[in-house]
Amino acid sequence: MNTKINNLSIFTSGSENNRSIIFVHGFPFDHFMWDAQIKELSEELFCVTYDIRGLGESPAGDGQFTIESFVDDIETIINELKLKMPVLCGLSMGGYISLRAIERMEKKFSAVILCDTKALVDDNEGKKKRADGIKAINENGVEKFVSQFVPICFSENFMSKNEAEYKKVMNRSKSSSPVGVKGCLLAMAGRTDTTSYLSNISIPSLIICGEEDKLTPPEVMRKMADKINGSNFVVVKGAGHMAPVEKASFVNEKIAGFLQRVNR
Ligand code: MLT
Numbered sequence: 001m002n003t004k005i006n007n008l009s010i011f012t013s014g015s016e017n018n019r020s021i022i023f024v025h026g027f028p029f030d031h032f033m034w035d036a037q038i039k040e041l042s043e044e045l046f047c048v049t050y051d052i053r054g055l056g057e058s059p060a061g062d063g064q065f066t067i068e069s070f071v072d073d074i075e076t077i078i079n080e081l082k083l084k085m086p087v088l089c090g091l092s093m094g095g096y097i098s099l100r101a102i103e104r105m106e107k108k109f110s111a112v113i114l115c116d117t118k119a120l121v122d123d124n125e126g127k128k129k130r131a132d133g134i135k136a137i138n139e140n141g142v143e144k145f146v147s148q149f150v151p152i153c154f155s156e157n158f159m160s161k162n163e164a165e166y167k168k169v170m171n172r173s174k175s176s177s178p179v180g181v182k183g184c185l186l187a188m189a190g191r192t193d194t195t196s197y198l199s200n201i202s203i204p205s206l207i208i209c210g211e212e213d214k215l216t217p218p219e220v221m222r223k224m225a226d227k228i229n230g231s232n233f234v235v236v237k238g239a240g241h242m243a244p245v246e247k248a249s250f251v252n253e254k255i256a257g258f259l260q261r262v263n264r
Contacts, residue, residue: 005080008073009057010050012081014042019110019259020086022074023049024094026116026153026242027184028146028173030056033091036248041256048086050077052094054180056172063183067191070097071104078108087259089113091244092153092216093184099194106203111262113255115208116241118216119194119224130189134182142178146170155212155240162246169245198227204262205231208251210239232258 001012011031021041023034031049038047051058053065053073074097078086088109090098095117102112122130137145150170151159159166205228209221218235225233234254239246 005050006073006076007059007061008050008053008077010048010077010081011038013038013047014045016046018044018046019263020046020048020081020083021259022077022083022086022088023047024074024088024090024097025049025052025055026092026094027052027188028055028149028176028181029169030172030176032056032172033169033242033245037089037244037252037255040248040252044256045087045259046083048077048081048083052097052184054183055176058180060177060180060183063179065183065187067096067100067187070187071101074101075105075108085110087111087113089115089255090117091115092117092241093188096188096191096194099197100192102201102203103194103197106201109203111204111206111259112201113206113208113258114224115251116210116213116216116221116243118220119198119227120220121191121193122189127189130185133185137178137182142176142181143174145181146173146176152214153241155210155238155246157238158240158242158246165245169242195224195227198224199229201228201231204258206254206258207231207233208236208243208254209234210236210241210243210246212239213241213243215241 030051054060207225225231236243244251
């Protein structure tokens with residue numbers, strides 16, 4: 001089902017009587033990146049995904065976003081859909097949002113799944129790259145920015161062996177709103193560091209990382225996982241930053257197994 005909540009495009013699948021899970025996509029993608037998870041997991045779970053403000057079908061408005069406002073959006077979705085203790089699953093930027101959501105309101109969630117993400121903030125180099133990205137979009141357009149950014153997110157193997165699927169993802173990203181993409185870059189540059197909260201997380205957690213992730217590599221994610229009590233850490237062989245897209249069946253198996261083990 002497709003619905004609108006506070007101008008956000010929301011997509012739900014599965015029975016509302018089942019345990020719910022909210023999927024938060026990465027940048028500069030949209031809800032579509034979770035398609036393989038929704039297809040397989042919606043038999044057992046009430047799957048909720050949405051387009052982060054400014055990306056996919058959710059309008060950018062004035063583009064003045066913060067990670068805090070993205071967390072507000074998650075809270076609104078939980079309230080409006082009356083979700084009871086959903087699982088929160090975020091990838092990369094979706095993971096930054098998920099980590100901050102857990103820090104702000106952990107009691108609302110029953111478990112967290114963090115894919116290819118980190119608790120750390122951008123260092124100065126990273127902040128300058130965000131600024132360069134905004135400049136590049138202003139000067140050359142969003143399509144060019146996206147066509148240079150997206151390949152960093154996938155393993156070489158996936159791009160060469162799954163040309164059609166890769167092209168589809170790329171084309172969706174290319175059609176993103178420039179205001180939305182720039183707004184997300186600023187929001188990520190201005191995010192807070194959630195590292196100090198990691199040792200306080202008391203809900204079950206699954207940490208998933210593509211073996212070839214260039215943006216949030218396994219050594220960075222392992223350090224994060226080590227700080228979370230009882231976390232489950234999984235490396236996805238042969239996958240890059242977009243592990244749930246690149247190795248969907250393996251990732252789905254890990255998510256389903258984890259949720260069975262931590263069933264409420
Ligand atoms: C993402 O996949 O969401 C982005 O790579 C995150 C980032 O640029 O920090």
